[in-house]
Amino acid sequence: MIKEVGKNDIEECVNVIRASFGTVADEFGFTEENAPRFTAFATTSERLEWHLNGEHRPMYAYWENEKIIGYYSLLLQDNRECELNNLCVLPEYRHKKIGEKLLMNAFDNAWNLNCAKMNIGIVEENQVLRKWYEGFGFVHTGTEKFDFFPFTCGYMVKEL
Secondary structure (H helix, E strand, O other), X not given: OEEEOOHHHHHHHHHHHHHHHHHHXXXXXXXXXXXXXXXXHHOOHHHHHHHHHHOOOOXXXXXXXXXXXXXXXXXXXXXXXXXXXXXXXXXXXXXXXXXXXXXXXXXXXXXXXXXXXXXXXXXXOOHHHHHHHHOOOOEEEEEEEOOOOOOEEEEEEEEO
16 A cells, blocks of 8 residues: 655655665665765655655655555656655565556656656666666656766656
8 A cells, every 4th residue: 555654654764765775785886985875875864854844745655564665755846847756665575566556656646746747867877777667658868977976877757
């Protein structure tokens, strides 16, 4: 079941995000030393509380047996656009279509929030993830290299 996240869910969401993105860090050799701003290392309760209360981001979690096993948030932007952030599923629950359910829920929620376009940033070197998003209609729009990341940021967009 997918439902909106509240303040009392923040700590569990942080743990899900860090564990989920931790597998990406392991796969690509990111560490807290070489990529301190990477999601697996930079996500904190304070940061998510700011997303929820300061930026008023809608945040959603996938619950199974009263446990959060998946997560995403939407950052509402100008021009009827939104950015999908931190869509993730705990490693032990992957390959069960939970990510797809979260993504479909994100499309519905974004549309209901009057968004016509969804943006996303990914680790460009993660070609499996890029192909996964392309399978749902996202189009690759470009890349950017930042000094503080040991990887290239890839950008994708989907018209809703």
